[in-house]
Amino acid sequence: xxxxxxxxxxxxxxxxxxxxxxxxxxxxxxxxxxxxxxxxxxxxxxxxxxxxxxxxxxxxxxxxxxxxxxxxxxxxxxxxxxxxxxxxxxxxxxxxxxxxxxxxxxxxxxxxxxxxxxxxxxxxxxxxxxxxxxxxxxxxxxxxxxxxxxxxxxxxxxxxxxxxxxxxxxxxxxxxxxxxxxxxxxxxxxxxxxxxxxxxxxxxxxxxxxxxxxxxxxxxxxxxxxxxxx
Numbered sequence: 001x002x003x004x005x006x007x008x009x010x011x012x013x014x015x016x017x018x019x020x021x022x023x024x025x026x027x028x029x030x031x032x033x034x035x036x037x038x039x040x041x042x043x044x045x046x047x048x049x050x051x052x053x054x055x056x057x058x059x060x061x062x063x064x065x066x067x068x069x070x071x072x073x074x075x076x077x078x079x080x081x082x083x084x085x086x087x088x089x090x091x092x093x094x095x096x097x098x099x100x101x102x103x104x105x106x107x108x109x110x111x112x113x114x115x116x117x118x119x120x121x122x123x124x125x126x127x128x129x130x131x132x133x134x135x136x137x138x139x140x141x142x143x144x145x146x147x148x149x150x151x152x153x154x155x156x157x158x159x160x161x162x163x164x165x166x167x168x169x170x171x172x173x174x175x176x177x178x179x180x181x182x183x184x185x186x187x188x189x190x191x192x193x194x195x196x197x198x199x200x201x202x203x204x205x206x207x208x209x210x211x212x213x214x215x216x217x218x219x220x221x222x223x224x225x226x227x228x229x230x
Contacts, residue, residue, distance in 0.1 A: 004082030116191035118143030
């Protein structure tokens with residue numbers, strides 16, 4: 001089974017080596033790797049090119065201006081060919097057996113979200129392990145760096161909404177959560193590692209986007225949405 005992994009990036013020279021190497025060193029080998037670079041100017045592209053030969057034809061990349069992170073993710077999905085698709089940002093990285101664990105937990109269902117635990121890093125120090133469950137999605141997002149979705153999900157339910165700047169992954173997961181056709185499977189082990197302090201860690205815009213999403217899907221009232229946006 002071919003697995004597609006997508007990394008959107010922009011000026012990520014400080015961190016992208018670890019991201020790329022975490023994909024390169026996976027114990028599962030039938031992986032295609034797609035990097036969507038938003039026309040970086042800090043040497044990111046040159047680092048990507050250093051690894052191209054090591055993937056032996058399993059890597060493709062594009063470097064051009066885009067309309068934000070969800071445009072980049074959607075671009076990568078359209079470029080991909082795998083049965084299952086994972087997305088890891090350029091400041092995060094996988095455990096070496098991440099994909100092996102995902103493949104082992106895949107069932108026969110057409111629409112599946114496989115995800116696991118996420119280790120949080122504050123600088124070089126582990127700040128804890130995120131063990132959020134999809135059962136609590138109306139209250140909090142599951143760790144997106146650990147999520148792998150069957151290709152059929154994107155065909156049936158659509159891609160990320162590019163009108164969002166930060167919370168598009170949360171909107172997609174709630175969209176899937178509300179369908180009785182999608183099966184969520186949690187792996188009870190660390191799949192990915194997340195560096196705190198990125199665009200989605202602490203942000204008023206994130207708070208506002210999430211409040212609007214919860215109102216849109218009728219999890220909160222209009223007044224509650226306004227209250228959360230303040």
